[in-house]
Each structure stands twice: as C-alpha cells, then as structure tokens.
Amino acid sequence: xxxxxxxxxxxxxxxxxxxxxxxxxxxxxxxxxxxxxxxxxxxxxxxxxxxxxxxxxxxxxxxxxxxxxxxxxxxxxxxxxxxxxxxxxxxxxxxxxxxxxxxxxxxxxxxxxxxxxxxxxxxxxxxxxxxxxxxxxxxxxxxxxxxxxxxxxxxxxxxxxxxxxxxxxxxxxxxxxxxxxxxxxxxxxxxxxxxxxxxxxxxxxxxxxxxxxxxxxxxxxxxxxxxxxxxxxxxxxxxxxxxxxxxxxxxxxxxxxxxxxxxxxxxxxxxxxxxxxxxxxxxxxxxxxxxxxxxxxxxxxxxxxxxxxxxxxxxxxxxxxxxxxxxxxxxxxxxxxxxxxxxxxxxxxxxxxxxxxxxxxxxxxxxxxxxxxxxxxxxxxxxxxxxxxxxxxxxxxxxxxxxxxxxxxxxxxxxxxxxxxxxx
Numbered sequence: 001x002x003x004x005x006x007x008x009x010x011x012x013x014x015x016x017x018x019x020x021x022x023x024x025x026x027x028x029x030x031x032x033x034x035x036x037x038x039x040x041x042x043x044x045x046x047x048x049x050x051x052x053x054x055x056x057x058x059x060x061x062x063x064x065x066x067x068x069x070x071x072x073x074x075x076x077x078x079x080x081x082x083x084x085x086x087x088x089x090x091x092x093x094x095x096x097x098x099x100x101x102x103x104x105x106x107x108x109x110x111x112x113x114x115x116x117x118x119x120x121x122x123x124x125x126x127x128x129x130x131x132x133x134x135x136x137x138x139x140x141x142x143x144x145x146x147x148x149x150x151x152x153x154x155x156x157x158x159x160x161x162x163x164x165x166x167x168x169x170x171x172x173x174x175x176x177x178x179x180x181x182x183x184x185x186x187x188x189x190x191x192x193x194x195x196x197x198x199x200x201x202x203x204x205x206x207x208x209x210x211x212x213x214x215x216x217x218x219x220x221x222x223x224x225x226x227x228x229x230x231x232x233x234x235x236x237x238x239x240x241x242x243x244x245x246x247x248x249x250x251x252x253x254x255x256x257x258x259x260x261x262x263x264x265x266x267x268x269x270x271x272x273x274x275x276x277x278x279x280x281x282x283x284x285x286x287x288x289x290x291x292x293x294x295x296x297x298x299x300x301x302x303x304x305x306x307x308x309x310x311x312x313x314x315x316x317x318x319x320x321x322x323x324x325x326x327x328x329x330x331x332x333x334x335x336x337x338x339x340x341x342x343x344x345x346x347x348x349x350x351x352x353x354x355x356x357x358x359x360x361x362x363x364x365x366x367x368x369x370x371x372x373x374x375x376x377x378x379x380x381x382x383x384x385x386x387x388x389x390x391x392x393x394x395x396x397x398x399x400x401x402x403x404x405x406x407x408x409x410x411x412x413x414x415x416x417x418x419x420x421x422x423x424x
Contacts, residue, residue, distance in 0.1 A: 003092050006099040007079050013113040021138065021145035024115050029148060031107035032119060035126040036149040042134045042254060043149075045141040045179045046158025048302045049192065049247045052239070052279050053158050054136045056251035060273030061132055061258075062086045064265045069125035069133035071146075073117065076281050076408035077415065083121045090124055098123050114138045118145050132263075140168050142181020151186040153261065154254045155211075157202060158192045158247065161301030162330070176201040188261075189213035190253045192246050214257075216249045223312070227275075236275040240283035240293075242312055243305040248274045281407040283309060286414065291397040292385050294411070296404040298325070300333040306401060307337050318343045320398045322381050323361065324350040324406035331356055334402075335365055343396055345372045348381045350406045378409045386417045 001009075017024050029036060042057060044050050051072045061068040068086060075081035080089040098120045102111075111119075118135075125133045135152075137144040160176050168178045176198040183189055183205050191202055193216055206213045222229040227236040228245040230252075237248060252270055259265040283306070286292045297306040310319065321342050325331045338345070347361035358374035365372035375381040385398075400410055 001096075001100060003096040006096050006103065009103060010099055010113055010116045011079065013111065013116065015112060015114075017110055017112045017115065019109060020143040021112070021114065022143050022147045024109050024111060025118055025145035025148035027109050028102075028105070028107045028111050028115050028119050029122065031105050032102065032123060035119075035122040039122070039125060039130065039149075040132045041149055041152040042132065042154045042156065042258075043137070043146060043152035043182045043187075044135065044156045044158065045137040045144070045182045046156075046192070047161040047163045047175070047179075047299065048305065049158035049243060049250075050136045052244055052282055053156060053192075053247040053250050054134045055279045056248050056274060056277050057156075057254055058084070058134050059087070059277040060251060060255045060265065060270055061134070063269040063272040063276065064255075064263075065269075066264065067129060067131045069121065069128070069130040071118065071121040071125075071133065072136045073114065073138055074404055074408075076404060077412050079117075082117050083124055085125070085128055085130060090120075094124060095120070112145075114145055122149070132258075137179075137182065139164055140178040140181070142178050144182075147182055151184045152182070153187065154190065154257050155182050155184075155187045156190045156192075156250050156254050157182070157194075158250060159243070159301065159305075160194055160198045161299065163299040163301075166328070172198050173201055180205040183209060183211055185209040185211065187211055188257045190250055190257065191215045192250050193218040214253050216246050216253060218246060221245045221249060235271060238275065238278060240285070240313065241295075241305065241309040243309065244282070248277075280411070281404060286410075287385060290384065290395075293397070293399050294407045295399065295401045296407050297334075297401045298329060298403040300330060300337065303334045303337040303401065306399075307341060310341060310399065314397065317341075317397065320344045320346070320396045322346045322348060322398060322400035324348040324358070324378070324400075324402040324409070325356050325361065326350075326352060326354045326403050326405070327356040328354055329356075329403075331361060332364065335361075335368065339365070339368055339370050342370050345370055346381050347372060347374045348378055348402075348406070349374070349376050350378070350403070350409055352403075352405050378406075378413045382410065382413055386414070 058070040070084040083090040297303045347358040349358040362372040362374035
C-alpha cells in the first residue's frame with residue numbers, strides 16, 4: 001500500500017477499543033519488540049496545556065543538544081505532526097514504512113488509531129536513537145495508552161478541569177485521580193497550579209509512592225513585555241496567552257529536574273527554548289490586518305483561559321468569534337464564557353462525525369441575545385480572509401476556536417487557498 005492508503009486505514013480505526021488503552025498498547029508494543037525499553041521518557045497529563053508544555057520542553061531539550069522525540073495529539077493537518085524529533089516531523093516514507101509494519105502485525109487485538117500512532121512514535125524514536133522522548137497523554141492518564149511505557153524520569157500534570165467527563169468522571173477529584181495515574185514510584189513530578197481538591201489528590205498520590213514534586217507558583221508568574229518574570233527571573237516568549245506562561249514554567253521546572261539528574265541541560269538552553277517555541281493553533285495570529293487569531297480551546301477551562309488572555313491583551317475590546325464545536329462538549333458553558341466579549345458569533349459545522357450543527361449552535365447563541373449566523377463549512381466562514389478584496393472594512397478582531405479539529409480545518413482551508421499567513 002502507498003502512504004495515503006496506510007494513513008487512511010490508520011485514521012479510520014475506531015476511537016476506543018475493546019480494551020483500555022494501556023492494555024492494548026502493552027499488547028501491541030510487545031508484539032513489535034517493546035521499542036519503549038531503554039528509552040528515557042517524560043510523561044505529560046492534564047486537561048489543558050499538555051501539548052504546549054510538551055512543545056516547550058521539547059524545544060528546551062533540543063536547545064541543550066539532546067536528541068529528543070515528541071509525541072502529541074491530535075494533529076491539525078498532517079498525521080506526521082504527532083511524531084517529531086528535534087522539531088522535525090517524521091517523514092512520510094517513514095510513516096508509510098512503519099504504518100505498514102504495524103498493520104501487518106498481529107497483536108491479538110484490534111488497535112485504535114491512537115495505539116498505532118503511539119507504537120509508530122516509539123519505534124521511530126528507538127530507531128533514530130533519541131536520548132529522551134516527551135509523551136503527551138491522549139485521554140486521562142491511568143488507562144491511557146502512553147501509560148504502558150514504564151516509569152518516566154519526570155512526570156508533568158498541567159491544569160486539570162472538566163473534560164471527557166463520561167470517561168474520566170464528573171467531579172474534579174475523579175478526573176484528578178485518573179490523571180494522577182501517570183505518577184509512578186521512581187519518577188519526579190511537576191504540577192501546574194490546581195484547584196485545592198485536585199492538588200490534594202496529586203499530593204496524596206506522591207506521598208503514597210514517595211514521589212518528590214514541585215509546583216508552579218502562579219503568584220510568582222508576572223506578565224512582562226514579550227514574556228514574563230518568574231521568581232525574579234525574566235523569560236522571553238513569542239507565544240500568546242496568559243496560560244502559556246504557566247505551561248512554560250512547568251517545562252522549565254521539569255528541565256531543571258533533568259539538570260539535577262545530570263542531563264546536559266543549561267540555563268541558556270532554558271531561555272532559548274522558551275523564547276523559540278512556536279506551537280500552531282494556540283492563540284496563533286493568522287492575520288494582523290484584518291485580525292484573525294485561531295485557538296484550540298475546546299472546553300470550559302480552555303475557553304476561560306482564552307477569554308482571560310484576550311482581556312489582558314486587548315482590554316475593553318469586543319470581538320467577532322468563529323466557533324465550531326463537537327456535540328459531546330458542554331458548548332453552553334463555552335458560549336457563556338465568550339458572550340460578554342462578543343459583538344457577533346459565526347457558528348460553523350465542522351467536518352467531524354461528532355460535530356455540533358452550526359444551525360443549532362447559532363440558534364442557542366441568538367437566544368442568549370448575541371447576533372449569530374451559521375455556516376455549513378469553514379470556507380464560507382473564512383470568505384473575508386481568503387480573498388484580499390473581501391478584507392476591506394473589517395475592523396473588529398476575529399477569534400476562531402472550538403476544537404483542535406476545527407482549527408486544523410481552518411489551517412487546511414487556508415493552505416489550499418494559497419493564503420500566506422502571519423503565523424510563526
């Protein structure tokens with residue numbers, strides 16, 4: 001099979017399998033020789049900020065001269081975005097080679113797309129001689145496929161909030177317990193600031209397993225021009241969003257744990273890594289004039305963080321929002337976060353079997369008293385930005401958000417249209 005056929009089959013695998021992810025991944029990895037054996041891992045769980053924190057740490061380690069693998073999900077446009085080494089995506093021919101190998105492997109189970117993606121990443125990292133691999137969980141932690149790799153040298157838990165409640169539980173304590181499942185005896189832990197009941201769960205897990213931990217102190221994170229100050233130390237950062245400052249510091253604290261363990265991480269590399277990191281789809285500015293920003297916020301806490309950042313960056317302004325959400329999310333709470341800042345909302349039906357119809361979303365927003373319209377596809381919503389002649393007279397800043405899948409659609413649409421963006 002060629003590359004397109006292989007990716008089509010892998011992406012067509014069901015989202016959840018018959019076995020918990022951790023069990024399925026153990027069986028698949030065992031069937032291909034346990035490529036995780038001998039690799040050093042950093043494991044990242046949380047509700048929001050996992051991908052950005054992983055990317056910050058990946059950049060720090062790259063700047064330190066450490067050959068580093070990065071596994072994240074989902075991808076925005078190309079499957080290969082999930083698997084990177086020192087910033088370079090896995091080549092398509094390697095994806096096809098490893099994908100064919102995995103599809104031909106009989107592990108006695110029916111792997112999901114995520115199972116295949118993780119196994120491909122670990123095989124690739126092992127073959128390429130990565131010194132460290134940074135792994136982002138897919139969903140939860142305790143039962144996530146990434147929890148099959150063994151004991152990580154450092155474990156990071158980013159901000160925990162409500163998401164995937166049907167799977168993880170409908171209280172913060174239940175969700176935190178699932179996320180804390182990545183914490184194993186022998187690791188060192190780094191936590192972002194959490195709600196009190198969440199932190200109690202994380203600390204208890206550490207105490208019971210004798211895991212040393214440190215916490216990002218939000219009170220010490222002070223905004224500054226082109227970055228922030230933490231505990232008196234200045235960091236430059238190109239990423240937008242107040243929440244990115246905490247993600248950056250979680251990566252810094254994790255890197256310092258590695259430094260204490262003897263890994264060749266330097267203070268200079270810490271600063272270069274934070275300053276140099278760019279992560280698509282996270283408060284990413286596509287155009288300055290007219291203004292279009294895209295963000296992957298897809299749950300109540302993520303949208304609250306986006307709103308906080310917009311208020312900080314553009315005090316007193318209101319915005320035009322383009323919104324595309326999945327039907328299994330609590331879109332009413334997400335809408336409630338942005339309506340005080342909205343002059344208008346364009347609701348889009350995204351290309352996803354789990355998508356909420358734009359008409360239904362628009363009707364709900366209009367009933368809340370904010371002007372709204374619906375679009376059946378991304379192209380229709382982006383017309384003012386896809387043709388230079390249509391951009392005249394747009395004065396209100398436009399912010400597109402709702403899911404990473406939706407942001408991926410936007411980027412793909414712009415790429416096909418040949419639009420030159422002002423992205424990183």
